[in-house]
Amino acid sequence: MDGTTSSQPSTAPQSLHFHPDYLDAVRAGQKTTTVRFRDPVETGPVSLVFELSDEVALPGVVTQITVKKVAELSESDAHADGFRDLAELxxxxxxxxxxIGLNDTITIVHFRLAK
Known part of the structure; x- marks a missing residue:
């Protein structure tokens, strides 16, 4: 052996954890993004996990990642995230x-439920 190791990619999907308040909006398709701060996410299969007393996990797909500053968030970002307006987001x-501050970099995770 030469001391090197090869890492196999994980076959388990990544998980995105959500506050339980967002479950109905995700199920209804009203929430199609989530804004994350210092929480790396990749495109591909994902388990959407809602932290209830009985954990709920829905199969999903991360379709796109957008990186920007908090100050650059828009009203359309807020609506896609299921909020009334930018102030609520x-x-x-x-x-x-x-x-979190206005100059911090965030990740907008675009997702959909798996079919």
Whole structure:
């Protein structure tokens, strides 16, 4: 052996964890993105996990990743994320990530339920 190791890619899909408040909006197709801060995500199969007393996991697909600053988020970003407006999205980001600032880089994860 030469001391090198090869890592096999994982066959298990990645997981995206959600607050349980978002379950109905995801199921209804009203929430098709999620904004993540310091939470790396890749395109491909994903398990959408909702943290309820009985965990709910829905099969999904991450279709696109968009990187931008918090200050660059738009009203259309807020609507795709299931919020009324940009102010509500900013409020929820501060709730989930209390130390997030306008100049921080975030990832917008575009997803859909698997068929």
């Amino acid at each position: 900013h409020d929820r980001l501060r709730f989930h990530y209390p130390r």
